[in-house]
Amino acid sequence: MLPPRDNFDDLTRDFRWDIPARFNIGVAACDAWAGRDPGRAALIDYNGGEPVVHTYGALRDRSNRLANGLRRLGVERGDRVALLAPQGIDALAGQIAVYKLGAIAVPLALLFGREALGFRLRFAGVKAVIASAKGAETISLVEGGLPELRWLIEAEASAARPPVAQTWSRVALSDLIDGESAAFDPVDTGPDDPALMIFTSGTTGPPKGALHGHRVLPGHLPGFEMAYQFPPRPGDVMWTPADWAWAGGLLNALLPALTLGIAVAYGRFERFSPQGALQLMADLKVTIAFLPPTALRMLKNSGQNPRDFALSLRAVMSAGEQLGRDTYDWAQSVFGFAVNEFYGQTECNLVIGSCAILGVGRGGPIGRVAPGHRVAIVDANGREVEPGVAGQIAVRRPDPVMFLGYWRDEAATTAKFTGDWMTTGDQGAMDADGYITFVGRDDDVITSAGYRIGPGEIEDCLSAHPAVQIAAAVGKPDAVRTEIVKAYVVLRDGFEAGPALAEEIRLWVRERLSAHEYPREVEFVDEVPLTTSGKVIRRFFRDKACAEAALEAVSNA
Numbered sequence: 324m325l326p327p328r329d330n331f332d333d334l335t336r337d338f339r340w341d342i343p344a345r346f347n348i349g350v351a352a353c354d355a356w357a358g359r360d361p362g363r364a365a366l367i368d369y370n371g372g373e374p375v376v377h378t379y380g381a382l383r384d385r386s387n388r389l390a391n392g393l394r395r396l397g398v399e400r401g402d403r404v405a406l407l408a409p410q411g412i413d414a415l416a417g418q419i420a421v422y423k424l425g426a427i428a429v430p431l432a433l434l435f436g437r438e439a440l441g442f443r444l445r446f447a448g449v450k451a452v453i454a455s456a457k458g459a460e461t462i463s464l465v466e467g468g469l470p471e472l473r474w475l476i477e478a479e480a481s482a483a484r485p486p487v488a489q490t491w492s493r494v495a496l497s498d499l500i501d502g503e504s505a506a507f508d509p510v511d512t513g514p515d516d517p518a519l520m521i522f523t524s525g526t527t528g529p530p531k532g533a534l535h536g537h538r539v540l541p542g543h544l545p546g547f548e549m550a551y552q553f554p555p556r557p558g559d560v561m562w563t564p565a566d567w568a569w570a571g572g573l574l575n576a577l578l579p580a581l582t583l584g585i586a587v588a589y590g591r592f593e594r595f596s597p598q599g600a601l602q603l604m605a606d607l608k609v610t611i612a613f614l615p616p617t618a619l620r621m622l623k624n625s626g627q628n629p630r631d632f633a634l635s636l637r638a639v640m641s642a643g644e645q646l647g648r649d650t651y652d653w654a655q656s657v658f659g660f661a662v663n664e665f666y667g668q669t670e671c672n673l674v675i676g677s678c679a680i681l682g683v684g685r686g687g688p689i690g691r692v693a694p695g696h697r698v699a700i701v702d703a704n705g706r707e708v709e710p711g712v713a714g715q716i717a718v719r720r721p722d723p724v725m726f727l728g729y730w731r732d733e734a735a736t737t738a739k740f741t742g743d744w745m746t747t748g749d750q751g752a753m754d755a756d757g758y759i760t761f762v763g764r765d766d767d768v769i770t771s772a773g774y775r776i777g778p779g780e781i782e783d784c785l786s787a788h789p790a791v792q793i794a795a796a797v798g799k800p801d802a803v804r805t806e807i808v809k810a811y812v813v814l815r816d817g818f819e820a821g822p823a824l825a826e827e828i829r830l831w832v833r834e835r836l837s838a839h840e841y842p843r844e845v846e847f848v849d850e851v852p853l854t855t856s857g858k859v860i861r862r863f864f865r866d867k868a869c870a871e872a873a874l875e876a877v878s879n880a
């Protein structure tokens with residue numbers, strides 16, 4: 324745990340890593356607490372009625388039975404096992420079992436269609452999958468075969484149709500663990516032994532499998548404690564709507580919370596519901612929550628007032644995209660405290676952040692470098708730039724949260740580094756006080772009339788308009804300005820698209836941001852596609868804007 328300090332500078336100066344020589348995620352997140360307090364609440368299942376509590380002792384026993392069952396099927400150290408199930412005891416027990424076996428957990432989102440899922444299963448060479456009924460159904464529809472898959476373990480009965488030439492067998496999870504011993508000796512693992520593969524969100528190209536060692540969990544603890552106003556308090560309950568298949572849901576919430584003895588709540592929501600989220604947090608007396616920017620913006624635009632609910636929240640962390648001043652200010656006004664914004668990537672997470680109780684946090688910047696990490700703004704040659712100068716956000720190796728490399732892609736791993744700096748592909752700037760402002764991904768940055776413009780703040784400003792549900796801002800090629808800002812907007816119910824509303828939205832942004840940041844074009848769309856981690860897929864709209872510009876150039880020729 325972080326040592327107590329009165330200010331952030333002292334904490335950063337005095338911090339030293341203490342990563343154990345032998346470490347296993349499954350033991351730290353489950354067995355350690357089960358050994359000293361087996362009746363302690365680990366998971367709280369919320370279904371709108373009486374909550375169901377799963378204790379650390381019950382989680383240990385279930386994961387041990389599952390580990391024994393997987394070993395009986397032939398799963399060995401280093402094998403990849405996918406988890407394709409919603410938040411719940413089966414998804415968590417599955418991960419814990421895989422870690423104890425010394426195998427590699429591959430959490431995957433149920434939102435994936437058959438092509439996206441098939442790509443990931445094939446690329447990772449997954450040997451077994453623990454799947455819900457929906458997950459099993461999607462697997463049954465995968466075309467092209469899954470040559471390395473041997474076992475589909477169904478957590479619940481499904482109507483999945485086996486493919487014509489299947490290479491795998493189906494087994495019910497209940498049948499697999501029934502009769503198995505609740506005793507299991509976890510494999511002896513070190514901090515650099517592979518434990519977890521998380522696929523990147525694919526905002527800039529094909530997704531890559533970021534492979535992490537067991538050290539990724541202790542590496543996240545300082546940032547986690549900073550985000551949620553350490554130290555943990557008796558009765559703390561954690562909740563996040565973020566999928567546990569995403570680095571945010573898994574490493575910003577689930578695993579660190581369990582490691583610190585904090586109960587994790589989960590609800591069975593197919594889609595994020597502002598009303599449902601507020602009711603869950605009120606009913607379960609959630610004290611700390613990870614709410615990604617998209618979730619906070621949906622709360623802000625829902626018409627629901629968090630002050631109307633009996634919330635017990637004392638700390639909220641947000642990460643995944645830039646939060647923006649409008650949403651930051653709104654959240655502070657309704658929660659009564661500042662949201663602690665954090666930054667990281669699938670490859671290297673929770674390295675920049677805020678902590679209101681230590682006086683670190685401002686609307687706009689994403690925070691300062693978290694204790695134990697070395698982060699800088701560098702130029703194309705990997706040289707640190709002066710304060711106030713824009714460049715690429717980079718993290719220096721070695722770092723406990725840094726990935727081991729991309730699975731089966733040595734070239735991409737090498738390209739990720741410039742010397743000892745892991746480059747993020749994100750543009751930012753650091754001021755003289757050490758605050759880092761996120762500008763945007765390299766290919767998201769809009770260049771207009773000599774200005775470099777990040778889309779995040781524009782999208783946040785757009786979403787603050789009463790008519791806007793969600794928006795994407797991209798650069799559209801322009802012969803005069805290089806690019807202009809174009810906004811793609813989904814309207815809230817009760818508003819009608821038209822030129823007058825488009826002009827109103829343009830002026831809304833111009834008055835609140837600047838004359839060079841406002842969208843010169845506004846197009847109303849039915850949907851803004853998101854990644855599984857809740858990020859806007861701007862590439863879709865960039866391609867659309869480029870195609871529009873090309874057609875206009877031809878017609879004007």
